[in-house]
Amino acid sequence: MNDMENGSAAVVLRPGRDIVASTVEGLRQEWKKALTPGVAALTVDLSDVEMIDSVGLGLLIATHNTLGKVGGKLRIAHACPDILGLLRTMRLDKHFILES
Amino acid sequence: MDHMDDDIMTMFIEDTREHLGDIEACLMDMERDGEEIDEEVVNKVFRAAHSIKGGAGFLNLQNTRDLGHKLENVLHMIRSREIAPDTRVINILLGGFDRLRTLVELGPPGDAEDISGLLAELSGLAVEHLPEEKKADLARTVDIALPNGRTIFTEDRLSLEQAVAGGKLLYLVEYDLIHDVHARKKTPLDIFSAMEASGLILDCRMDLAAVGDLDAPPTNSIPLYVLFSTIVEPDVASYLFALDERRITPIHVETLLADAPPPAPDATPQAGADHAAAPAAGPATAPAAGPAAGPAEEAGGRFGPLALVMEDGVARLTTGPDQEADLSGADLAAALSACLTRGIGVRLDLSPGTEPGLDGLVALVSAARSFAARGLSLAHAGEVPAGLSAQAARAGFTARALAEAGVDGRLFGMS
Structure with missing residues (x-):
């Protein structure tokens, strides 16, 4: 289940499962619904996410691009060391806000 | 492994x-x-x-x-x-x-x-x-482009000089995360782990705009560019990166630096910039790891306790009879790197108690691949040192795993 906490302008998404090709389309639809007009701050909480594949990275980048249109930033929280290392190696820490 | x-x-x-x-x-x-x-x-x-x-x-x-x-x-x-x-x-x-x-x-x-x-x-x-001239190099940048002329990276001169120190080579590698990674049942982490085990990622850039946003149809392409230094030669780079050769652009750093314009009179380095000072970062595990060779190494004489002696066109690396276990992996890596750079085969003449440590074992694995790729010999002159084979066994090396990695197990006393 993709838990969501929706404040007035900030949303926290908790996919709770790996972000990979087989889950991305469902997550994409849920995240689109969560990004209602006015939401400019979005946190993806990666607790319980052990793997992100290429398609999953595409979803994070697409989310970043959507937020960028309204001047928002994508925040990533609770990434496991492997995923955190991957995002840093790919220099995505220049685009996303990574919380250890 | x-x-x-x-x-x-x-x-x-x-x-x-x-x-x-x-x-x-x-x-x-x-x-x-x-x-x-x-x-x-x-x-x-x-x-x-x-x-x-x-x-x-x-x-x-x-x-x-x-x-x-x-x-x-x-x-x-x-x-x-x-x-x-x-x-x-x-x-x-x-x-x-x-x-x-x-x-x-x-x-x-x-x-x-x-x-x-x-x-x-x-x-x-x-x-x-840093000396003043090196500080100036921090402020001078060079564009690195694909063969079609599109600039992908802009790096400072000092980083580029360090990237190719010790005979290393620089490549601009172009991946598509969908076709080259996902379609081959690999993850981005697999790709980076393999690269970091054989060299140094200098810079990395994704083409975020190519992905579209959440309203766009699922993307069919996620371009990823990596600037990578390694001791691996162009003919084996394609195998290393699991990519077509056309996606791997060798960067001729000497030419780039020679063509770069002189520094602006008011050029000043960025204070506190996260740039490595000398020496270059060697490949994390490759034999070229370590600082630029000092005068003794350049002369081909000694690398810590290791002496390099030329015999019949082959280098004999010897610890001498009195050296027991004082050989560091860094010394071994530097000596092997020097031989590799010069294109000469190596006979290892190490005392029985030699224990190169984990980094020495890793350097030997990397060196074995690189020497083989260049058609150069790398073998022991006599018996494999007991200390070396014991450490390899302790680290979990097996003949089968080494063979799968393209390494002759005899180098570690396994056949």
Whole structure:
């Protein structure tokens, strides 16, 4: 289940499962619904996410691009060391806000 | 060699404890000696940082590798008398080694630690003491482009010079995360782990705009560009990257630097920039690891306790009969790298008690692949040292795993 906490302008998404090709389309639809007009701050909480594949990275980048249109930033929280290392190696820490 | 990882991690932690056992005392000695450095003490501390960096690269421990690299940079500058080890410098190093020890003990979770402040402090220390001409190189940038002329990266001259130090080669690698990675049932982490085990990622860039947004149809392409330095020759680079040769552009750094415009009169370096000072970061696990060769190495004479003697067009690397177990992985890596750069085969003539440590084993694995790729011989002159084969067995090396990695097991006493 993709838990969501929706404040007035900030949303926290908790996919709770790996972000990979087989889950991305469902997550994409849920995240689109969560990004209602006015939401400019979005946190993806990666607790319980052990793997992100290429398609999953595409979803994070697409989310970043959507937020960028309204001047928002994508925040990533609770990434496991492997995923955190991957995002840093790919220099995505220049685009996303990574919380250890 | 994934199934070896647990054994190697245990060995790495043990090696690190040994390396750092009396590091505080050595650093205090360095502070006491001041500008009149005792090279033996500085080299010992340098080798500790270098060895830990090498092992961390092999195990994909990024924070440990990055911190080891920054400490190594500062120690190299102390060794070359560019930095005097005063109280302030020693305090920074003490803090750095203390954190390094903690990171190693943490293992992979250590990568979640925020060490950016410490890295910046070490970088700042190095930049502060760079010679003026090197500071100018930090401010001078060079564009790196695809064959079609599209600029992908802009790097400073100093980073590029360091990237190819010790005979390493630089490549601009073009991946498509959908076609080259996902379609081949690999993950981005697989790709980066393989690259970091055989070289150094200088820079990385994704084409974010090509992905579209959440309203766009699922993307069919995610371009990823990697600037990568390695000792691997162009003919085996395609195999290493699992990519068509057309997606791998060798970058001729010498030509680029020669063509670069002179510095602007008011060019000033960025204070505190997160640039490595000399020396270059060697491939995390490759034999070219380590600082640029010093005068002795350039002359082809000695690498720590190792002597290089030319015999019938082949280099004999020998510890001599009296050397027992004092060979560091860094010395072995530097000697093998020098031979590789010169295109000469090697006979290893090591004393029976030689124990190269984890970084030495890793250097031998990397060297075996590179020597084979270039058609050069790498073998023992006589018996495989018992210490070396015992360490290899302890690290979980097996003849089968080595064969799968394209390495002749006889180099480690396994057939």
